[in-house]
Amino acid sequence: MRIIILLLGLCLLPSCSYFGGDKKEDETENWSADRLYNEAKGALDAGDWSKAISMYERLESRFPFGVYGQQSVLDLAYAYYKSDQPEAAVSAANRFIKLYPQNDHVDYAYYLKGLANFNKGKGLIDRIARIDTSQRDPGAAMLAFQDFSELVERYPDSQYAPDSRKRMVYLRNILAEHEVHVAHYYMRRSAYLAAANRARLVVEQYQRTPSVPDALSIMAKAYKILGMDDLSRDSLRVLELNYPNYPGIREVQEIVITEG
Helix, strand or coil, X not given: CHHHHHHHHHHHCCCCHHHCCCCCCCCCCXXXXXXXXXXXXXXXXXXXXXXXXXXXXXXXXXXXCCCCHHHHHHHXXXXXXXXXXXHHHHHHHHHHHXXXXXXXXXXXXXXXXXXXXXXXXXXXXXXXXXXXXXXXXCHHHHHHHHHHHHXXXXXCCCCCHHHHHHHHHHHHHHHHHHHHHHHHHHHHCCCHHXXXXXXXXXXXXXXXCCCHHHHHHHHHHHHHHCCCHHHHHHHHHHHXXXXXXXXXXXXXXXXXXXXX
16 A cells, blocks of 8 residues: 555656656757747758757748748758758758748759758768779769759759769769669670660760770670670770770670580
């Protein structure tokens, strides 16, 4: 009986902390939109991304249609991007584009989407190890290319268009190189038709990228091994005409197919 009475007494204490009733109060609960925004902007300017995100999320939740609504969504997207939360950054940028398509800064929302996808997965380990980006899953690179492409198409005079165009060139090179990696993978496993098809994709879709001569060489080799001599000669002829100093030309010429 004494034990039961003691437990009841504990529960009557103001905090009842034993059962998790002690919850930390939100000091911003009664803050105005103006104060929340100033705190969020101050944290953003100081590079305190965690605090900025927390404040902007509160602001957007409590005052979604207030005077600070539009800028808050865009600033939140930037804070997510800087804190290495690419999915959240893209989501916030998309929300801004959908809600405020006529805003003067909507081009920046497209640019932020591109940057978030462009840097997706490029963490500390990648930077230390200097991992070849062309060997990553190309999904993020393709999304980034689409984002930058949409920005350039919709807002060709945007201040972010020149950088977007440079990144698009880089991304095309990476995507083309990825296809060559896949084609080499198929060649090593004697899947010659699959290798030729991936290489042909580079020649057709990623013209004027540094990977084109490698792709032509793979096509010439794969077709020759498959006994598709006309296609092999055509690929080799294009390679010799456009890249006469390519070191792999002789290797293709020296392939001898023996009857099995």
